Amino acid sequence: MxxxxxxxxxxxxxxxxxxxxxxxxxxxxxxxxxxxxxxxxxxxxxxxxxxxxxxxxxxxxxxxxxxxxxxxxxxxxxxxxxxxxxxxxxxxxxxxxxxxxxxxxxxxxxxxxxxxxxxxxxxxxxxxxxxxxxxxxALFNTEFRALAEECRRRRGIRFMNLVRHRPVGTAQAFPGENPFHLTMVHDLYLVAALMEGEEPVELRARAGFRTGEVCDLALAELRWADGAWAALTASFLTPDSMGADGFDRIEVFGADWAARASVNPRPLQVWDATTTQHPLTLEISTAAGAPVGMLAEQLRAFCRMVRGAEPPPSGARYADALRVQRWLKELCHAAGL
Structure with missing residues (x-):
């Protein structure tokens, strides 16, 4: 053994x-x-x-x-x-x-x-x-963790708006994938974490198609019994000039407060004679053999779980995975996929 x-x-x-x-x-x-x-x-x-x-x-x-x-x-x-x-x-x-x-x-x-x-x-x-x-x-993203702490401290979420856009070539790079499963899945588990696992009472969804065949736009709305709403948008619509990972943004509104996290690209821009570049997009880096960012923090949490020091974090448990799968099933059905 x-x-x-x-x-x-x-x-x-x-x-x-x-x-x-x-x-x-x-x-x-x-x-x-x-x-x-x-x-x-x-x-x-x-x-x-x-x-x-x-x-x-x-x-x-x-x-x-x-x-x-x-x-x-x-x-x-x-x-x-x-x-x-x-x-x-x-x-x-x-x-x-x-x-x-x-x-x-x-x-x-x-x-x-x-x-x-x-x-x-x-x-x-x-x-x-x-x-x-x-x-x-994405649970281990620095900005999201700070945002989640603010939400826990202030309480009373009224509305969440999450967008996750990727380049137009994503559909060709990942044939058979759609924005619900490839990218919106991240925002679904983030929303579940912000709502502390509470199940929504209503889910709606729509899908947009390029040339009538390839799904490149996903729109979803979730509503909770306490009146909170979440609107999620994911697409393969950004031009290549915006970078390989497009852009991501999270906005949360309470009764008398609001917060915004721009998690992708990271706040580093480089200009030359013809272009603007964002060298840091997703918060994942293995440069110089010294990993930093959300993938490294996820691995550290996994190691602590393996050693029995702590359970997997909320949002990353098996029950959380099943919750996201259920939501995806309902949303894709509502969108006709």
Whole structure:
């Protein structure tokens, strides 16, 4: 049976959590670089069925083993916990294997392609979700955390307006995806966190289509019994000149207060003779082998969960993942998707 290393008896400090990463695509590579760079974790094993992805990962982390399938990887008892950053359709089957092997897991968003698939994990997840954490990375954004604290302190949310726009080429870069599942999902779990898990009494949605086929605009409204409303907009509509990650904004209004967080791009602009550039977009950086930002903070929270120091944070538990899947199902149905 797998035995975590835990706290060093000699020094009283905790050893780094030995972590494996499944899925070595664009976001999987960010995960491996983050795990390799923070003091709380140690990149121990990498998994991907694609030979080119394995070769690239091996070149980036030459001292770390890389294999083609998870079943082989799970035979390595030195790996204490896993991150699943593969395709959405594979999230649940891979997480099931990891949980059945007795290892905790962090799964990238969204948990599954639909609610029924997400619910299949229920028998393996602990009641308090202490062995499962959802990769709801925007919960760890610096501005959002400060905004959420202001909301908790002031109370009485009346209206929330959240926008998340991406470039027009996003639909081609992620074929088959729509703004509800690809980007609005972030704002849904942020809204759930701000409303402290309270369920809305009404959900509405509409979708816009380019040439009648590709959904590139998602509009949603949620209403709660206390009169609070949330309006969410996500799109693939920004011009390429605005940058690869478009822009994101969160506004919250109370009875006698208001707050705004402009979370993307970050407040750094560079000008030259012909262009304006935003070198920092999402709050994720692995530069110079020293990860900072929301992905690094999410990893640290995962390591604390693995060590039993704290449960997964509100908004990143299995119940939170199921809530978001339910909302997505209702919204997509309302929008005719």
């Amino acid at each position: 797998h035995q975590p290393r835990g706290e060093s008896q000699a020094s009283g400090r905790r050893d780094p959590v030995r972590i494996g990463v499944v899925g070595l695509g664009q976001f999987g590579r960010l995960h491996t670089a983050t795990v390799a760079g923070v003091a709380e974790a140690e990149l121990t094993l990498m998994v991907d069925p694609n030979a080119a992805a394995r070769a690239a990962a091996q070149a980036a982390h030459p001292g770390v083993s890389v294999v083609a399938d998870l079943a082989t990887a799970l035979q390595d008892d030195t790996v204490e916990a896993w991150i699943v950053a593969s395709s959405t359709a594979s999230h649940v089957p891979l997480a099931q294997q990891i949980l059945q092997a007795g290892r905790p897991v962090l799964v990238e968003k969204p948990l599954a392609e639909d609610l029924a698939a997400a619910e299949q994990l229920a028998p393996q997840v602990a009641a308090d979700s202490r062995n499962f954490m959802m990769g709801h990375v």
